[in-house]
Structures are given as C-alpha cells and as structure tokens.
Amino acid sequence: MTYTQMILVLLNGFKVTVWVTLISTVMGGIFSFAFGIGKMSRFWPVRIISDGYIEIFRGTSLLVQLFWLFYALPLLGVSLSPMSAGIWALSLNIGAYGAEVVRGAILAVDTGQYEAAKALNFTPSRTLWKVLIPQAVVEMMPPFGNLVVQNMKDSALVSLITLSDLTFKAQTIRNETLQTVPIYVITLLLYFLLALVLTGIMKWLERILTTASGREGVR
Amino acid sequence: MKQKPIARFEKVLKKFGDNVVLNEFDFEVYPGEKVVLMGPSGSGKTTVLRILMTLEDIQDGVVYIEEELLWHEQKHGKRVAASNAHLRKMRKKVGMVFQLFNLFPNMSVLRNITEAPIHVLKIPRKEAIKRAEDLLEMVGMTAQKNMHPAQLSGGQQQRVAIARALAMRPKIILFDEPTSALDPEMVGSVLDVMRKLADEHDLTMLVVTHEMGFAQDVADRVCMFDHGRIIEAGTPQEIFTTPKEERTRQFLNSVINREDTVTAPTVQPDRDK
Numbered sequence: 001m002t003y004t005q006m007i008l009v010l011l012n013g014f015k016v017t018v019w020v021t022l023i024s025t026v027m028g029g030i031f032s033f034a035f036g037i038g039k040m041s042r043f044w045p046v047r048i049i050s051d052g053y054i055e056i057f058r059g060t061s062l063l064v065q066l067f068w069l070f071y072a073l074p075l076l077g078v079s080l081s082p083m084s085a086g087i088w089a090l091s092l093n094i095g096a097y098g099a100e101v102v103r104g105a106i107l108a109v110d111t112g113q114y115e116a117a118k119a120l121n122f123t124p125s126r127t128l129w130k131v132l133i134p135q136a137v138v139e140m141m142p143p144f145g146n147l148v149v150q151n152m153k154d155s156a157l158v159s160l161i162t163l164s165d166l167t168f169k170a171q172t173i174r175n176e177t178l179q180t181v182p183i184y185v186i187t188l189l190l191y192f193l194l195a196l197v198l199t200g201i202m203k204w205l206e207r208i209l210t211t212a213s214g215r216e217g218v219r
Numbered sequence: 220m221k222q223k224p225i226a227r228f229e230k231v232l233k234k235f236g237d238n239v240v241l242n243e244f245d246f247e248v249y250p251g252e253k254v255v256l257m258g259p260s261g262s263g264k265t266t267v268l269r270i271l272m273t274l275e276d277i278q279d280g281v282v283y284i285e286e287e288l289l290w291h292e293q294k295h296g297k298r299v300a301a302s303n304a305h306l307r308k309m310r311k312k313v314g315m316v317f318q319l320f321n322l323f324p325n326m327s328v329l330r331n332i333t334e335a336p337i338h339v340l341k342i343p344r345k346e347a348i349k350r351a352e353d354l355l356e357m358v359g360m361t362a363q364k365n366m367h368p369a370q371l372s373g374g375q376q377q378r379v380a381i382a383r384a385l386a387m388r389p390k391i392i393l394f395d396e397p398t399s400a401l402d403p404e405m406v407g408s409v410l411d412v413m414r415k416l417a418d419e420h421d422l423t424m425l426v427v428t429h430e431m432g433f434a435q436d437v438a439d440r441v442c443m444f445d446h447g448r449i450i451e452a453g454t455p456q457e458i459f460t461t462p463k464e465e466r467t468r469q470f471l472n473s474v475i476n477r478e479d480t481v482t483a484p485t486v487q488p489d490r491d492k
C-alpha cells in the first residue's frame with residue numbers, strides 16, 4: 001500500500017471522527033446547560049432527574065455506556081446505528097461533565113449580581129439568562145475547552161462498536177498491510193491536528209465572550 | 220409628619236443560625252422622610268435594609284410597607300408566609316443602592332437602567348430610554364451612557380446604580396454605605412447626587428452612612444444602632460451635638476478619628492459578648 005493510499009483511507013476515517021466529535025460536542029453542550037441548570041431548579045423532580053443523569057454518566061465508564069446503547073438497547077427494542085449510538089453515548093457522557101461546569105460557573109457569579117437583579121424585580125429566568133449566564137460563560141470556556149478535546153480523544157472508542165472512524169480504519173489497514181509505524185504516525189498527527197483546531201476554536205470563543213461579558217471594558 | 224408610616228417593623232426577630240441580629244426590633248419610617256442609620260459594624264444596619272428589600276427573611280414579628288404586610292399574607296383569615304407573587308408586588312415599592320454598586324457588567328450603562336423598566340414594569344422601550352436619559356443627566360453621566368461598567372470609576376458606577384434604582388420609581392430607596400467603597404475623591408460626586416435626591420419630597424430615603432456632613436444636611440432623623448437595637452434617635456443636631464448615650468458618643472468619636480487618619484483602618488467588629 002502506498003502512502004497516498006494509506007492517507008486516503010485514513011482521511012476517510014478522519015471525516016467520521018470529525019463528524020462524531022462535532023455533533024457530540026454540540027449535543028453535549030446542550031445537555032450541559034439543560035442539566036446543569038436543571039440541577040439548580042426550584043422544582044425538585046427536575047433537580048432529581050438532572051442529578052441522577054449527572055451521577056450515572058459520570059460514575060460509569062464511557063465504554064460501558066457505548067456498549068449499553070449499541071448492544072443492550074436493541075434487546076429492549078430500541079436499535080441505534082453505530083453512528084447514533086456513538087454520538088449519543090459521547091454527548092451524554094460529555095454533557096454530564098459539562099453540566100457540573102455550567103452549574104459551578106453560575107454559582108460562582110458574585111451574589112451581588114443576583115441581589116441587584118432581585119432588587120429590580122427580575123424574574124428568576126431573566127436573572128439567569130440575562131445576568132448570570134452571560135457572565136458565567138466566560139468562566140465555563142477553559143473547562144469546556146478541556147472537555148471538547150477530551151471528547152475528541154474519547155471518540156476513538158466508537159471504533160469498538162464497529163463505527164469506521166480514524167482509529168477503526170487505522171486498525172483495519174494495519175491488519176491488512178502490517179505497516180504499523182507509518183499508519184500510527186499519520187493517525188497520531190491527524191488526532192493532534194484536530195485537537196489544535198478545536199483548542200483554537202475554543203480560545204477564539206472565549207475571547208469573544210470575554211468582550212461580550214464586559215470583563216475587559218471593551219465595547 | 221405624623222401620618223401613617225410608609226415602613227414599619229414590629230417586634231421583628233432576625234437571626235443567622237444562633238446569631239440573633241434583631242430581637243423585638245421596632246422601627247418606623249414616614250413618607251418622604253430621610254433617615255440616616257449609623258452604628259458600629261455588625262449592629263444590624265444592613266440587615267434592616269435587606270429585610271425591606273426582601274433579600275433577607277425574618278423569623279418572627281411583622282414588617283409593613285404602606286400598611287401592607289411585607290413578609291406575610293392573609294389567606295383564609297390566617298397569616299401565612301408571603302408567596303413569591305406577593306413579594307414581587309411588594310418589591311416594586313422599594314429600590315436599593317449597594318455598597319459595591321452591583322451594576323451588570325455585561326450591559327451598557329443605558330441598558331443597565333432600561334432593562335428592568337422595559338421587562339419588569341413593561342413600559343415602552345422609547346419611554347424607558349427617555350426616562351433613563353433624564354436620570355443619567357440628573358446624575359451627570361450622560362456622556363458615558365454607551366460605556367460598560369468596567370470602563371467607569373467607582374463613583375461613576377455608583378451614580379449609574381442610583382439612576383438604575385430610581386428608574387423603577389420606588390417609593391422607598393435604600394442606600395447601604397453607598398460611598399464607603401469609593402476613593403475619597405469620588406465620594407463628593409455621589410453625595411451630591413444623593414443631596415439632590417433628598418430635595419424630592421415624596422421619596423423616602425433610608426441611608427446607612429458614616430458621612431456626618433451628609434447626615435447633617437439631609438437627615439430628618441439619625442438612628443444610632445448598637446447590637447441590633449436603635450439606642451438613640453433624633454435630629455442630626457441632637458445626635459451629633461448633644462448625644463444622650465455614651466455608646467453614641469464613643470461611636471461618633473471613632474468616626475471622626477477615622478476620618479482624620481490618612482489610611483482608613485478597617486472597622487473593628489464591636490461585639491462584647
């Protein structure tokens with residue numbers, strides 16, 4: 001197998017890895033906010049559900065979650081494609097960690113902000129969305145950045161439920177060609193490249209949000 | 220001004236855990252009255268304001284605002300704890316200016332002031348902006364209306380915070396040491412704005428401050444707090460020149476001495492338990 005052929009096959013897998021990472025990161029972001037805020041709800045059933053979700057998905061291994069969605073759910077009557085199962089497992093997993101980030105950042109906003117909003121008779125949801133969250137998102141960005149890269153690295157596990165991502169392709173052509181070193185060098189570089197790009201995007205987001213939150217006194 | 224009080228505390232009990240801060244606390248404020256609260260650190264001044272702003276609840280007794288219960292409601296002839304809806308209604312009558320301003324850093328100066336009138340009072344945006352601009356002129360901050368709080372000095376932030384509270388047209392406005400976090404050269408501009416406000420006859424002002432000059436000019440009544448009680452109250456003249464209580468005298472001396480020293484020492488909590 002020539003290097004060009006090798007790279008082309010790996011790039012095919014890379015596309016799947018990028019796709020799975022992006023979708024599960026966005027969905028994970030949504031879960032982070034939904035359950036992070038849910039855990040602070042005034043309504044106890046919402047609190048219990050949020051807390052239960054967070055604890056279950058942080059307390060069990062991602063691999064087991066993947067196997068559950070892919071191998072066990074069909075026995076209960078719900079069949080997911082490898083792609084769906086992979087995306088769901090990754091996003092639910094990352095969302096559970098993200099929920100704690102969201103909650104922590106909101107609780108870390110100065111209580112004076114909350115009190116000023118109350119004195120002006122803001123509703124709790126206006127206080128949350130217009131006062132607390134715009135300030136808290138800046139605090140969320142560095143830990144979110146870590147989670148995104150973590151999620152990208154975890155995405156390699158989807159190869160174990162037959163999804164042909166970068167890791168899966170690498171293993172397949174290694175079995176065929178036995179050119180272990182070049183294959184894994186390229187694989188490593190591709191993962192690293194993706195990590196660099198993701199980190200860059202998160203840094204850029206952080207800068208935008210810092211300005212928007214009024215931290216730096218720039219308009 | 221012997222009309223009905225606009226705010227009244229009756230036998231109020233307030234404690235934090237085992238720490239009893241107010242016990243059998245009685246206090247009345249009359250419409251349009253300007254009251255200055257003074258007293259050593261930890262004596263309960265902030266707590267009184269925070270109870271009126273519904274930021275702190277009470278454990279016993281009652282508080283009235285305009286003859287209406289603040290922390291309770293009558294339901295089926297029984298007195299029960301106030302619902303959120305009731306608290307929301309009562310909060311409309313009160314505004315507060317905080318020691319550390321608490322402006323929203325993610326909003327421009329103008330939006331800090333218009334946000335609540337538009338979304339809480341539901342007045343038209345145009346009208347809210349007009350109201351905000353008038354207030355900004357009153358506090359001398361027109362030029363900064365599009366800036367963000369982080370671009371302003373402490374004194375400027377506090378003047379915006381005053382405008383923000385006034386935009387809700389409260390009947391009672393509470394000030395909790397509005398100048399104590401400011402650099403000395405900023406204090407004057409904030410006190411000037413508050414003096415202007417004091418000319419408004421209808422507005423009831425409760426001010427926690429140790430600025431004796433301000434109290435002298437503005438206060439109808441000065442209340443001396445000590446250990447959760449008002450140990451002495453009277454006109455600024457009475458309190459500052461002929462205080463009856465030894466504790467009042469000691470406190471006033473400590474304030475005057477503090478003003479003389481260049482670096483203001485942190486106030487020592489005065490608790491002889």
Ligand SMILES: Nc1ncnc2c1ncn2[C@@H]1O[C@H](COP(=O)(O)OP(=O)(O)OP(=O)(O)O)[C@@H](O)[C@H]1O
Binds near residue numbers: 260263266
């Ligand atoms: N959130 C709280 N939790 C526990 N104790 C509190 C809390 N707020 C106030 N206290 C206590 O209540 C007492 C009265 O406090 P308060 O803030 O009303 O005093 P103050 O007269 O405003 O003092 P200062 O001049 O220092 O502002 C103090 O003993 C204080 O420790």
Ligand SMILES: [Mg+2]
Binds near residue numbers: 264265266395396
């Ligand atoms: Mg205080």
